[in-house]
Amino acid sequence: MKKESKKPANGKDRKPEPAEKPAVKSPFSKPEVESFRLWLIARRSALSGNVTKMEDEALRRSRQDASGDLSSMPIHMADMGSDTFEQDFTLGLIENEEQELGAIEDAMERIEEGTFGVCEECSKPIPKERMKAIPHAALCLECKKKEEGEG
Numbered sequence: 001m002k003k004e005s006k007k008p009a010n011g012k013d014r015k016p017e018p019a020e021k022p023a024v025k026s027p028f029s030k031p032e033v034e035s036f037r038l039w040l041i042a043r044r045s046a047l048s049g050n051v052t053k054m055e056d057e058a059l060r061r062s063r064q065d066a067s068g069d070l071s072s073m074p075i076h077m078a079d080m081g082s083d084t085f086e087q088d089f090t091l092g093l094i095e096n097e098e099q100e101l102g103a104i105e106d107a108m109e110r111i112e113e114g115t116f117g118v119c120e121e122c123s124k125p126i127p128k129e130r131m132k133a134i135p136h137a138a139l140c141l142e143c144k145k146k147e148e149g150e151g
């Protein structure tokens with residue numbers, strides 16, 4: 001009685017690999033990943049709140065500059081210089097926060113894929129201590145160092 005299968009020879013209805021298993025598995029348990037996920041969500045909303053507020057202020061200031069409002073034009077070059085510096089500094093902060101936001105989005109995707117806590121470079125599990133310090137870390141410390149050394 002071994003004739004139970006009448007599948008066509010091309011095997012189109014047979015899947016060679018189960019699709020639900022990711023190639024690399026997260027080294028963290030479900031509750032652990034969940035707590036990281038909650039942390040990332042909280043961090044994301046805190047950051048996006050900051051970015052909006054700071055962008056607002058920086059943009060308002062540059063609009064004021066562009067409007068050529070003579071009454072508020074700084075007279076001394078030194079003042080102008082410090083104004084520019086301050087604005088650059090503010091925009092620099094936004095850039096960093098947007099980078100962090102991007103990293104958080106990536107981390108959330110890895111949680112969805114079940115590869116959270118796995119190094120994107122060498123596919124080894126990232127130590128728990130590192131993930132606790134930087135929950136959106138995509139690389140293990142070794143790969144991060146390598147990246148920074150080369151960049």
Ligand SMILES: [Zn+2]
Pocket residue numbers: 119120121122123124139140141142143144
């Ligand atoms: Zn690595």
